[in-house]
Amino acid sequence: MSESEYQTVVQLLPRLRRFAYGLCGSMEAAEDLVQEACTRLLASAGDKEGYLDRWLFRTIRNLHVDGLRSRQVSERYRHRLVQAENDQRVGSRHTEASIELDEVRALMQQLPPEQREVLLLIGVEGFSYRECSRMLDLPIGTVTSRVARARRQLVRWMTSDPKDDEP
The missing domain is CATH 1.10.1740 (Rna Polymerase Sigma Factor; Chain: A)
Known part of the structure; x- marks a missing residue:
């Protein structure tokens, strides 16, 4: 190197x-x-x-x-339940902003992996759609649609009544 x-x-x-x-x-x-x-x-x-x-x-x-x-599917769901319980216990000590950030992180973990990875690369890491497309060896249209679906789903989850629409 x-x-x-x-x-x-x-x-x-x-x-x-x-x-x-x-x-x-x-x-x-x-x-x-x-x-x-x-x-x-x-x-x-x-x-x-x-x-x-x-x-x-x-x-x-x-x-x-x-x-x-x-990994087994059951292991992933068990981990999510434990994390949700921990978040509920600790939640009262967080500020409102950090609670929202924790909610977004938890919701992002609920997204399908292919949507989560493009949203992370573009929305968090700041890569362009074209760069993301090259990195993941995907057509740019696929990247665009995955980002749009991920954002739409996050908005839907964050604006709905939790009883009506579980992530």
Whole structure:
């Protein structure tokens, strides 16, 4: 790895961690994803200068998807229930703004993975639709429609009566 690639990776680490956290909802799991992506980068051959960021974000996404496939569905739902119970107990100590942020994070975890990942890349990480399209190897129209669906669903969940529309 060249010195410039190393510096690029160091500069990307906060964004990579934030993206990984957004995908999996756990800082520990996010750190594991970023570490594994960096390990794979070091083990890979070839010059990635110019597209190192896309390679790392895509690797994190692929590692996350692989992890999802290997877990049982019941484990995912059990984790969500435990998190919801913890949020209810701790909720009274949060400010109103942090409660809303927690709600948005929880709702984003309810989105289908393909919608959540494009929303994170574009809405949180600030990538353009075209950059996201290249990173995920998707047509730009697919990226656009996934972002629109994700945003529409989040608005629907946040503006509806919780009794009427469970995420």
